[in-house]
Amino acid sequence: MKPLLRPIYYFIPKSPWRRYSHTQSEVAATANELLTILERVEGMEHSLESLVSLISNNKTASLIPEQAKPQLAFRLFIWATKRLRLCSQMYQTTVIDMLVKDDAFELYWRTLEEFRECGIPIGSDAFSVLIKGYDKLGIAEKAVEAFGRMKDFDCKPNVNTYNEILYIMVRKEVFLLALAVYNQMLKSNRSPNRNTYSILMNGLCKTRKTKDALRMFDEMIQRGFAPSTRIYTIIVSGLCQAKRVHEAHRLVDTMKESGCTPDVITYHALLDGYCKLGRLDEAYSLVRSFERDGYVLELEGYSSLIFGLFSARRFGEAHGLYSKMINNGIEPDVILCTIMIKGISDAGRVKDAWNFLIEMSEKGLVPDAYCYNAVIKGFCDLGLLDEARSLNLEVSKQDCFPNVCTYTILICGMCKNGLVGEAEQIFNQMEKLGCVPSVVTFNALIDGLCKASRPEDAHLLFYKMEIGRKPSLFLRLSQGSDRVIDSASLQKKVEQLCESGLVLQAYKLLMQLANSGVAPDVITYNTLINGCCKGGNIDGAFRLFKDMQLKGIAPDSVTYGTLIDGLQRVGREEDAFVVFNQMEKNGCLPSFAVYKSLMTWSCRNRKVSLAFSLWLKYLSSLPHREAEAIKAIEENFKEGQIEKAIRGLLEMDVKFKDLDLAPYTILLIGLCQMQREDEALRMFSVLQEYKVNVTPPSCVHLINGLCREGNLDLAMNVFHYTLERSFILMPEICNKLLKCLLRSRDKKDRALDLVCKMRTFGYDLDSCLHQTTKFLLQCH
Template sequence: MPPATNLTSVLSRNASDPLRAWHLFSRLSISPSPPVITLSSISFLTRLLSRSNHLPQLESLRLLLLSLPSLSPSVSLLHLSLTLCSLSLLSPALSCFLSLRSHSPSVVPPLRLYSSLLHLSLKFDRPELVELIYKDMVMSGVKPDTFTYNIFMKHLCDSGQLEHARFMFDKMPQRNCPPNEHTFGILVNGYCRFGRSMEAMKIFYMMEQFRVSMNLVICNSLIWGLCKEEKIDEAEKLVDRMRKEGLFPNVVTFNCRITALCKAGKVLEAYSIFRDMQEDQEMGLPRPNQVTYDIMLDGFCKEGLVEEASALVSSMKSNGFFRRVESYNRWLKGLVKNGRLLEAQNLLVEMTKQGVEPNIYSYNIVIDGLCKAGMVFYARSVLNLMRKGRMEPDIVTYTTLIQGYCLKGNASAAGMVLEEMCKHGYFANNFTCNILLQSLLKEGNIYEADRLLEKMNAKGYGLDIITCNIVIDGLCKNGKLDKAIEIVDSMWQYGSAALGVLGNLYLGLVDNSKNNRKCQPDKFTYSIIISALCAAGRFTEAKKKLVEMVGRGISVDSLVYDIFIHSFCKNGKVSSALKVLREMGRNGCNPSLRTYNFLIWGLQNKSQTNEIVNLMAEMREQGILPDIISYNNLIRAFCEQQEVVSKALPLFEEMLQNGIAPNVTTFIVLIKGFFHVPDFDMAKELFDTALSTCGQRQALYSFMCGEFHNCGNFSEALKMLEVAIEKGFSVEKFPYISLLNELCNKEKVDEALHLINSMFDKGLLFDPAAFIPVIDGLNKRGSRIEANKLSENMMHMATELEASSHRLSLNNDRQERLKEKASAEGSWRALLHRDDGSGVALKVLKRVQKGWGQRGIPNPRMRKSDLIDWEPTG
């Protein structure tokens, strides 16, 4: 056989069958006239076997190379070790390395092999091998180079050992291993990841000392770290320096800046940068990428700017950035978070039509939102949609449904879902059972709660402190405070068995007092009891429980004291709350921002503005900076005392100077103050500022409409209502009925007709009483056809109102308010039955073809005392 090339050629022809190639190689190697085996043929065979994961054959290859007289074992083993390292095969590479060291101890392996083995040992989390290899390296007299140091420093930085990494960095110049750009990149990234960006900045400035040029990767790491820690000014300075050095920021740089602004709640400022990236090509700015769009979408959704987010989604679709399931999931989360549940459900259907298959997370997002809004019936329909897509619910889906039913106070239906979950092979756990237990206690069903506790104990789920706290809290809320206190007192001796005082005989026989891990009351247990005692006005007993906590060795933090402070303030006892604050200081417990905000709220209710100012000064002395809640309460206090110009407005400016972004509440309080001054121009100017700062919020428009209406400026109120209708906002909090009456009284029936038709055409849900004055006006001027059409629309709206509990566009609170509105004196029915000779009532009643309230969905019920089939059968 011709020499080497033919052996490689033979192996190459058998590449599709690695085992055959190996057998050929081994037979030819030990034949009477073997071919010349070269390092290239060994490399080829090694890669061939590794790709097909034939590790035993690689071990056989190592042993074969040791036995071949025609090839130097040291050379072949060294080459095989390096090849295996390049393939990230640590164990075979280490085996070859050890064979090399034992067979040829005089042969010094190259630094490249040591570095590769160290890198793989750290990569696969084998620190014991690092010590072994490094010791061998030192004994062989092989000096580490910059690359080796970089390997060690990366491991140290990844594990958070930044001081050790810095120590190694400082030693590098002394050992003739000058750091390179990778060294600086590793250190800067490590410090930034662990929130120490200013130290990373110092390392960054050392690059010039070692004549290492800064690059975009290191700069972006540092900008990311600075922005993450909200050191925006430092990040801006670095960007300016980059430009001066001729290093232009790329899309990653801009994404870091936008992320930081969104995280700080400055979404509109972030959007300004995003818009520049889209439009301003003259400045040479990078175009936004998928990450940029996703960051902005998250930011808008987080701040509740749904209209802006919707426009962004349209832009993403037109630019091809809305084709991944991850992008759809972001938008689904945003819609759900902001109560746009009908749109979220429609988006699931849209995904399938666009060829983007929803994953289990997509469905769970929508199901979770529907359940939290109390619309479990529609969550069930999404579950059916999921199954149509050949996707089975997981334990998250079932647990979410259980929580949904429990939130609605329907523990029996929750139990049925739990039974269904078990039948599909999912085990109920403590978390799931605790949810159901909490719901039963919330319903006041202590008997079933007791039975559930017995089953949990019988199945070995373990009644931990969370379970005990749920029971104690449930008893407190069911008026059985003394029984809850009795359980807490007994827990010190009997642990969770103290729950047996509920009447559960099985639990009563259990005594885990000798168990080192027995269930004893904790800080949260006492917080529940203290809160319940304060709510009942039993402050003396609550204080005794506080003393008992200290005596039992349970740490008392500001949260426990906050219970007292909030309760005193709620009952108008601000002086007592301030005494608690002083007691905290004497007991070495530092008050929190929450503590001070409770006190500021209490003082604001008493209109004690000077005391609030003094308290905020004390906060700053304690190193606690006021937040938006602190400022809002003080601004409200000044506005209520008609000091909006002299004190409230300067306070607003101070808040801006301190970098605290105003929210909707801030603007509403200030605008209300200027309405009362009155200064309508300033109020309107603040309203425009609020829109640019907080976005197009429904609350702002409804508030302005109400204020204009209250001061008799009906034309401005109408403008606000018209804009809100155009934007599709709910008109529930707008004085639309009064405005329609006003228009009709002034014989502007056409304007009133246009307004109510706009509301109806937009699909808004509102009180049918709004139709009555317009129908009256149309009848009075003889427009019978239009009046009859409007009457039909009124009946349709009334039907929608009755069915509102089953519509996805409403949540529970709105349902209750609408029901109250429909039944209140002066409601649309009262107007309909009046006897004023208009004939409107008769015309409308003739169109009634169905009774009211006949669309109820039956509530599923379980057999009493048969809550759960505990054994999974799937």
């Protein structure tokens, strides 16, 4: 008992005892009483836990003043943190409960400072309880501060402490800071464990950075950690969110082969991925294969399938599956009811959706704002705006309703129906009621103003959106030599702060950015850029384009496509290709719409070869396209073997089930514009051979070119092709062909036959035929 007397004597808090006049014998008696408590349980570890528990429950020695008991418990715990075997999870939980219950954080910090003054070493678990305690109370900033102050106490975080703070940062969506802390962890030679990778990969997947998550997955395996079921599930879910379900499926197979058994969450993540992509037949096959593994379709699985069926507009099947689920004894939850209400509304049966919502309430399920918003959106989609507003007023007395989503739906509905003034009134009303508009709300109204040819008002709303930010953020973004102007400089700034030990400052910077009001997103800029381009203000569009990049918002394919289209509208083709090259250089994959726009303008400028090269370039960017086959097609085109080239393209499209008529139409029209009717006809023949319907515009240009060259028989063949497919062509081309036939020496009778056929196939000849054509027919 003697060797432990000094440590126990030390644990008895001195400050609260100063108001008492205890003798040394009394203090020794207290120490002996504490030791007696310790000896009641075998093992020092359990004894310490029991002692802390007894102290916190007021069952300790009578000589210890009441106000001294928490500090005694904290001293025992902090002393034990450097003796790892004495500091168990249960021990930590007891101290965390004391911190939270008694709001004793300040006392705990004072105890830490006393230990530092006495030169007593402190373990990282002493700070882990602080981080967990603050997190339990929802005070993330204080948790980050506690982590940042560890260096002041000469205490280095262990892997568990790192994981705890990383978990908080990921949950608070300051992922940039989480990565910076992770890098600091590696630099301090603190090896991550499997839980570290789980936390970070989960954050990466939730922020749609699937590629980075996969790289971290590989890094984890290289470090010798076998993926757990949870980690596999995180990656599977991330791949599905990125629409890479084939890879997710392969990963599940790999998971099984490695001996790691998928759980219900894994199966559901994969099933949900297929359903959200509309690949329902594969989803059903997946369910059958899962059932062989013992998987039973539960509520989440039914919800995913029903959502997919509604999205594919297979309404009858969705209702049938819902009924089957009920018959199997599975009760719906609010989420599934919302899916049902939205699906029924999308089918145009809004009254049935409303009745379903009422039935839901009768079953004891409390509809939330999502349910009501689904019905309101259904009314708006049908143009029943009065009914939508009435329902909004009817349920407006409920908690959390209407919310920002409700107002946004109403504003979208008003703008869609051209009632921009009413949309502005709703927007002003929500601000008066203290409902902060979201970026989607601003985007909806800005888009409405642009479509209503009110670009000045749209720009004013955009500035209002930005001015609503906190002044400190505005200054941080726009002033000073160390300013943050884009995502790269922000990342560098965060890393510098972390390296300097200013983790709290880095956290505050990121949270300030996140909570700085409504920041315009890429959709906002795209809407305004589109408005400028359609109004011919291409310079204004470019100013917005530069502004968004300065603020760290990366342009997407829509941004570039809109600019390219706008430049071509004003005849600045060279600048359009400069933007296209910049788009590729910045790693933004051009969409098919961008290629189509460039191909169209190339053909109009008689550059069919360039248009063809662009098409092949687009095909090369698609997965599984063979480079050699594409190169052979290009050689055929250059050598003038148009039939071979088009046949090769069609075979490729049929093979990958990816046939789109637009490129063929653009090229065929382009050949006609260049007066290369022979090649256009050969292309027309190949398309017929593959039973591909040639579009009416293509036929119009082909007929026009053949008439110009005097190839009237061929022109009539193309016209008969349009009649067989019930195409009704514009009067101009019909009259041109008839006039050419009537003015020729040997084709006048065929003109009369053609007129009869036109009447048979639905042409209104009175309105279709010009006076000159009618006169020529009468003369004949």
